[in-house]
Amino acid sequence: MTTDESIYQNDRGSAELRSSHASELSCMINDERKVLLKEIRSRLLRLKSIVDIKMARNIPVNKRELACLERFSFVFDDIDALEASSKKIADKIIRAAEVEDGDSLINIELFPRVEPPPSPKSEELDVENLIADYVQQGQYVSFGEALKGIRVSDIIAAVDMENGNSKAGKKVKRKTGRTKGAIKRNSQLPAKKAKNRNQLRSLPPVLTQYVRGFFNVLRIILLTLGDAGGLSTEHLCDIVHFWNLNPRVQRTNSPWIKLVRPALALLSGRSALTGTSRTASKESAGSLDLERLLPPAFVVFNAATRMWCWVDNGLDEENEASLLARLFALWLKKNGTLKHLRSHLDGVDKEEVEDEDGDEDEEDRSRRRALRIDRIPPPHFATDWQCKLSTPEQRRIFQIQEEERYSRPWEPYIYNQHGYAAVVGPVLRAVGGEGGSRMRTALSAREHPLLRPNRPPWVSLSEIVRDAVARLPNGEGTRPEIAMLVQDSGFLVASFSPKQLNQCISSALDRLQSEGANSPVMYDPVQRLWIYRFRHLSPPDFCKSNPHIGRLYKDQIVYQRERFFQIYPGGGYRRPTNRPQPRRRREEPLDDRHIPDIEELTREEEEMEVGDEEYYSSSTDDDSREEEGGASMAFFSQPRRMRLEYKHHQHHSHHSERL
DNA sequence: ACCACAGTATTGGAGCCCGG
DNA sequence: CCGGGCTCCAATACTGTGGT
Numbered sequence: 001m002t003t004d005e006s007i008y009q010n011d012r013g014s015a016e017l018r019s020s021h022a023s024e025l026s027c028m029i030n031d032e033r034k035v036l037l038k039e040i041r042s043r044l045l046r047l048k049s050i051v052d053i054k055m056a057r058n059i060p061v062n063k064r065e066l067a068c069l070e071r072f073s074f075v076f077d078d079i080d081a082l083e084a085s086s087k088k089i090a091d092k093i094i095r096a097a098e099v100e101d102g103d104s105l106i107n108i109e110l111f112p113r114v115e116p117p118p119s120p121k122s123e124e125l126d127v128e129n130l131i132a133d134y135v136q137q138g139q140y141v142s143f144g145e146a147l148k149g150i151r152v153s154d155i156i157a158a159v160d161m162e163n164g165n166s167k168a169g170k171k172v173k174r175k176t177g178r179t180k181g182a183i184k185r186n187s188q189l190p191a192k193k194a195k196n197r198n199q200l201r202s203l204p205p206v207l208t209q210y211v212r213g214f215f216n217v218l219r220i221i222l223l224t225l226g227d228a229g230g231l232s233t234e235h236l237c238d239i240v241h242f243w244n245l246n247p248r249v250q251r252t253n254s255p256w257i258k259l260v261r262p263a264l265a266l267l268s269g270r271s272a273l274t275g276t277s278r279t280a281s282k283e284s285a286g287s288l289d290l291e292r293l294l295p296p297a298f299v300v301f302n303a304a305t306r307m308w309c310w311v312d313n314g315l316d317e318e319n320e321a322s323l324l325a326r327l328f329a330l331w332l333k334k335n336g337t338l339k340h341l342r343s344h345l346d347g348v349d350k351e352e353v354e355d356e357d358g359d360e361d362e363e364d365r366s367r368r369r370a371l372r373i374d375r376i377p378p379p380h381f382a383t384d385w386q387c388k389l390s391t392p393e394q395r396r397i398f399q400i401q402e403e404e405r406y407s408r409p410w411e412p413y414i415y416n417q418h419g420y421a422a423v424v425g426p427v428l429r430a431v432g433g434e435g436g437s438r439m440r441t442a443l444s445a446r447e448h449p450l451l452r453p454n455r456p457p458w459v460s461l462s463e464i465v466r467d468a469v470a471r472l473p474n475g476e477g478t479r480p481e482i483a484m485l486v487q488d489s490g491f492l493v494a495s496f497s498p499k500q501l502n503q504c505i506s507s508a509l510d511r512l513q514s515e516g517a518n519s520p521v522m523y524d525p526v527q528r529l530w531i532y533r534f535r536h537l538s539p540p541d542f543c544k545s546n547p548h549i550g551r552l553y554k555d556q557i558v559y560q561r562e563r564f565f566q567i568y569p570g571g572g573y574r575r576p577t578n579r580p581q582p583r584r585r586r587e588e589p590l591d592d593r594h595i596p597d598i599e600e601l602t603r604e605e606e607e608m609e610v611g612d613e614e615y616y617s618s619s620t621d622d623d624s625r626e627e628e629g630g631a632s633m634a635f636f637s638q639p640r641r642m643r644l645e646y647k648h649h650q651h652h653s654h655h656s657e658r659l
Numbered sequence: 660a661c662c663a664c665a666g667t668a669t670t671g672g673a674g675c676c677c678g679g
Numbered sequence: 680c681c682g683g684g685c686t687c688c689a690a691t692a693c694t695g696t697g698g699t
Binding site for chain 3: 479506509523
Binding site: 460461462504508 | 668669670
């Protein structure tokens with residue numbers, strides 16, 4: 001108010017003039033206040049929801065957040081009351097200004113009084129109580145044993161690390177990562193380990209193999225482990241919990257335990273199965289069949305015994321599994337709880353980013369990275385294919401696709417190999433970056449010791465590595481696996497130094513990761529895996545605003561295509577070798593946004609034995625894999641071996657080089 | 660045509676952590 | 680303790696743009 005005062009002191013005009021100045025000022029302040037109030041309100045609401053989520057999950061809430069909520073808690077009051085009270089304050093100010101009452105002006109309180117904040121809860125105590133409750137419930141006896149050797153501080157550190165609250169330096173961070181790994185794997189204590197193994201051993205073997213979606217997991221559990229009376233929710237949760245301990249299952253990055261109840265509600269028909277299929281029916285015609293096929297319920301809850309039972313709907317096993325797989329895929333995509341959870345988490349992340357002051361250090365960055373890793377949705381098109389060095393025939397098939405992909409660099413593309421569809425975005429280098437005005441297109445390819453000099457200029461090692469990461473089974477794998485896939489590229493020189501390739505891939509991954517919010521790859525230090533962040537997207541998603549990653553590419557495919565042909569009037573690049581010509585001729589009309597779909601690719605590649613899945617709508621429903629794999633097919637790919645094979649060595653010997 | 664500049668790709672090395 | 684793997688950073692080279 002001091003500035004206002006000075007205005008009045010300088011103003012030597014009449015009382016009326018002063019008054020009009022005051023009301024003018026009041027109007028200005030009022031308008032500004034409304035805008036600010038609106039902004040504060042929306043931010044505060046967001047912050048409040050985050051704090052609520054944190055509290056619900058026993059995640060430590062930092063003092064700044066609490067202080068902020070308390071200081072501005074008045075904005076949650078009734079908006080009319082707020083308006084009235086602020087108007088009252090404004091009137092007071094005007095009156096004081098009119099009578100030139102400087103003392104009152106200074107003493108008028110602009111904000112409501114703040115209640116002394118309640119003493120913050122002890123985070124350590126919370127965790128301890130949580131553990132005590134958990135053990136006391138007697139549901140997880142083996143867990144109690146496991147926790148004996150672990151200090152509360154370890155858990156806090158692990159949770160902190162998970163949630164990015166670590167205030168420790170780099171050293172500590174890495175160490176906590178290790179601790180977390182220890183807890184996750186429960187491998188530190190032999191007793192616990194043995195117990196878990198026993199539990200897992202008691203699971204039907206089919207559960208540790210490839211299962212078509214979570215609904216099928218529930219089905220298997222209820223059918224094979226349910227006694228005559230069925231299974232209680234707790235028991236079911238227990239089993240899912242142990243199933244979730246399986247490292248392969250953990251690699252899906254999904255909190256399956258949280259899905260048990262929503263899934264049961266859905267499968268019991270309580271949350272309208274038809275609702276899901278109705279939404280789905282807009283997606284694809286095939287879903288109409290789904291709606292018709294859906295029984296009223298898959299599971300029933302016996303209120304007397306409090307047990308869940310699987311309903312015999314008269315469907316044969318294969319049909320039911322297939323139906324459940326499709327339903328699960330649709331559920332995840334449309335009404336999925338996972339999605340819901342994730343959108344919440346995304347909000348948290350965004351808010352935290354906004355909350356941060358400009359001075360973010362390396363720790364914050366790593367922390368944010370770690371945060372985001374958990375948030376990458378599982379792939380639409382799960383596979384049990386294990387990454388291995390391609391045969392010459394597989395490589396030939398890939399190179400045809402690769403040529404196709406790079407012949408239309410302005411578009412997203414789907415690689416389809418080993419029964420896995422990998423979606424990649426447009427080649428960034430092709431026609432301008434992310435909305436940047438600068439053209440990044442070169443007229444000739446920049447020389448690279450590992451890449452053929454006659455490759456298209458928009459093919460860089462980064463792009464090749466990016467595609468390789470996308471092609472990893474389920475969008476995740478180790479660096480040697482990426483290297484194996486990179487070697488499939490036809491743009492690589494015939495002879496290269498493995499060491500050099502290795503280093504280049506490392507650098508390329510590094511760069512890809514540091515591309516910012518839209519970086520296509522992400523490194524998970526806990527699992528030591530590289531993860532493709534866009535594995536859950538469909539090609540059109542790359543041009544749409546996406547809740548998980550924002551807007552990836554501007555929807556300028558037509559413009560980019562035109563620009564492309566302007567720069568490369570020949571209609572693009574044709575590899576000047578004796579390779580097979582691209583199937584799609586350049587002269588073809590290019591007005592569409594044609595993305596080769598799975599069927600199309602399948603048709604052209606007799607070698608592939610891919611099922612006739614609809615385009616993503618039945619992502620977890622892959623019959624062919626089960627047929628060819630049988631019992632040996634694992635739920636997820638085998639544990640990663642840190643070994644890399646080079647194609648040059650492959651046929652001479654079985655020697656595999658360790659990097 | 661030439662030059663300066665900005666942006667980007669690539670390389671290579673130091674430092675750190677982790678597992679054997 | 681050592682080597683592998685990853686991150687980070689500085690140096691260098693290349694490319695397109697815009698000004699003269």
